[in-house]
Amino acid sequence: MSAFFYGTLQSPTVLLRVVCGPEAKPEVTRAKLKSLKLQPATLKGHRRYALKNLDYPGVVKSELSECSVSGILCEGLSRQDILRLDAFEGDEYDRVTVSVSTIATKDHPEIENEVPTQLYLWTAGHHHLEERDWDFEQFIKDKQAAWMADRCEFNDVDKVELELELQV
Template identity: 35%
Template sequence: MSRHCFTYGSLMCSDIMFGVAGLVLEYEAAILHGHRRHPVRGEAYPGMVPAAGAHVAGVLYRNVPSTALARLDAFEGEQYLRLQVKVELADGRIEDADTYVFRPEFAHLLVAGEWDFDGFLAEGKQRFERQYLGFGRV
């Protein structure tokens, strides 16, 4: 069985998603309402939490097989919980998707302010890849 998966951080990069999921997936832009993403202290990646009136722009990967979801669960680790949400596509359609929210017990690791994807691409992606690129080999 496959599911859609909404990503909002490093996994928005299709090359990183390929390295984690182990396969190429179809994707498109999407928005998740009612959430906000924050930088995680000392890391290049963000954490996302519920926040009324906020929204997060991200990527919806379509038809992610259960084997890839299991790899994503392992990659996200204990800081994140996979939940089902509804995301809005560019044409206004609403789709069900899984996403990873930051667990409340780790909220003290979140830094105030919005995580910046463009900043990640410019400054954080290389550091992230050095730290996590070998994930697929474990």
């Protein structure tokens, strides 16, 4: 399975915390990262917004066709990964299918193409949107370290792990 990440999940630190859990050993997170294919991509016909008083963004469909969102296409996700990502995103987002355009890079020189994937679309209302784009570099520089230490979203993700273990 695959997903397009345009916010905090572009950070390998955040992504691995979500899909591997809090107690994952370094060799587990390294193996997980190696199993994923991360590639720059663009989502057309949508716009990313900073959210009022929040450290993460929301993406909504745009009426302007020239709008686009840059992010990361993450391929190789398991069903369990998607369940953990669903819990992380919570009820403010709906997981929907979209197509993204991949961007050729030195590490991934494949020809650019359209790829169907999953997107977490902001659904908690336009009144939360600021009239500016969210800044990933600023998040990494100023907020990621503190953010990783104290996020209630991780509690929801970790509950999924416990539920999955109980089902086995």
